[in-house]
Structures are given as C-alpha cells and as structure tokens.
Amino acid sequence: xxxxxxxxxxxxxxxxxxxxxxxxxxxxxxxxxxxxxxxxxxxxxxxxxxxxxxxxxxxxxxxxxxxxxxxxxxxxxxxxxxxxxxxxxxxxxxxxxxxxxxxxxxxxxxxxxxxxxxxxxxxxxxxxxxxxxxxxxxxxxxxxxxxxxxxxxxxxxxxxxxxxxxxxxxxxxxxxxxxxxxxxxxxxxxxxxxxxxxxxxxxxxxxxxxxxxxxxxxxxxxxxxxxxx
Numbered sequence: 723x724x725x726x727x728x729x730x731x732x733x734x735x736x737x738x739x740x741x742x743x744x745x746x747x748x749x750x751x752x753x754x755x756x757x758x759x760x761x762x763x764x765x766x767x768x769x770x771x772x773x774x775x776x777x778x779x780x781x782x783x784x785x786x787x788x789x790x791x792x793x794x795x796x797x798x799x800x801x802x803x804x805x806x807x808x809x810x811x812x813x814x815x816x817x818x819x820x821x822x823x824x825x826x827x828x829x830x831x832x833x834x835x836x837x838x839x840x841x842x843x844x845x846x847x848x849x850x851x852x853x854x855x856x857x858x859x860x861x862x863x864x865x866x867x868x869x870x871x872x873x874x875x876x877x878x879x880x881x882x883x884x885x886x887x888x889x890x891x892x893x894x895x896x897x898x899x900x901x902x903x904x905x906x907x908x909x910x911x912x913x914x915x916x917x918x919x920x921x922x923x924x925x926x927x928x929x930x931x932x933x934x935x936x937x938x939x940x941x942x943x944x945x946x947x948x949x950x951x
Contacts, residue, residue, distance in 0.1 A: 845947070896945055
C-alpha cells in the first residue's frame with residue numbers, strides 16, 4: 723500500500739489530511755503557535771483599522787484647523803489697521819471748533835463761523851509741522867500765517883479803528899500721547915484757554931471766523947492749528 727504524504731488542512735477545529743482523512747493530534751506547543759498566529763492576525767487587523775481611523779482624524783483636523791488660522795491672521799490684520807490710525811483728524815478739528823464757540827458763548831461773545839480757506843491754511847501748517855518735525859508759528863523758511871493765508875487765496879483785513887486793521891491771528895498746539903477725537907479736542911482747547919496769548923485770540927471780539935486743521939505724525943504726535951479772521 724502506497725504511503726500517503728499527508729497534506730493537512732484545518733477543518734472543523736482539527737487538522738485533517740485532505741487526501742486520506744488522517745487526523746493530526748495537536749501538541750501543547752502546536753496549540754500555542756496557532757493561538758499566537760491568531761492573536762497576531764487579530765492585532766494586525768485592529769492596528770490597520772486604528773491607523774486608518776487615525777489618518778482620517780488627522781485629515782479632518784488639518785482641514786478644520788487651516789481656516790481657523792486664516793481667521794486669526796485676518797483678526798490680527800484688522801487690529802493692526804485700527805491701531806494704525808487712532809485719531810480722526812477731520813472730526814477732531816470740528817470738535818475743537820465747537821468747543822471754541824462754547825468758550826466764546828460763555829464769555830458773552832458771538833460764535834465764529836467756519837471758514838474753509840482758513841481751515842485749509844491751518845491744515846497745511848499742521849501737516850507741515852507733523853511731516854518736518856517742528857513746532858513754530860513760522861515754518862523753517864520763515865513764512866508766517868499771513869503768508870499761508872495768501873497761499874490759499876485768502877486776505878484778512880479787519881478794521882479795528884480808523885487807522886488800524888487786523889490781519890488775523892493763530893493758535894498752535896502740540897500733543898504727544900493723547901488718543902481719540904474728544905480727548906485731543908478737549909486737551910487742545912483747555913491748553914489754549916490756560917495760556918494768556920492763546921486765550922486772548924479765542925476771546926477777541928472782532929474775530930468773525932476761523933479754520934482749524936489737525937494732523938498726526940507717523941509716530942502718533944498731534945499738531946493743531948487755529949487760524950482767525
């Protein structure tokens with residue numbers, strides 16, 4: 723009888739020869755090997771599933787995090803833009819004008835009208851002081867407010883007697899460290915009213931109009947000019 727070269731296969735919980743049906747009894751060591759193989763297979767499957775889940779989680783994390791970073795950058799940019807301009811100089815000029823007229827009214831004087839040409843002359847001087855870092859009534863070339871009036875096509879001659887007339891007047895202010903329209907306006911007018919010469923200009927009875935120009939330097943310094951006629 724020809725000897726069978728057993729070809730064992732796992733079937734119904736035991737090893738059987740596929741050719742002759744011979745059963746192979748498992749030793750303790752063999753059982754341990756089979757258990758190890760099964761456990762290893764299970765761990766491989768679990769590990770693969772975990773890796774796949776982890777990969778999906780990381781993809782979702784990256785996809786959800788990128789838009790948030792863009793929003794943060796946008797917020798930072800908006801914040802920087804707001805901080806870059808702390809005082810609206812046009813609004814400040816009109817606030818100063820109103821406060822000046824309050825001072826005149828409280829002293830029994832008529833309010834000053836707003837003169838666009840005087841406002842332009844004032845703004846030109848404030849801007850020049852801010853840009854060239856000086857604080858004087860006369861610019862570095864020696865030009866005074868009468869010259870600046872002429873540069874905007876304005877001539878001020880107010881008769882104050884039969885033989886005298888006034889060419890107007892000017893107040894200037896420099897503020898460092900003050901922010902906000904209301905704060906700058908109130909500090910400017912308070913400073914002028916506490917100075918004898920500036921107060922005299924504000925309370926000059928024959929002045930009928932004024933213009934105010936406010937400028938801010940790149941390092942946040944405020945320059946204000948008030949021109950009268």
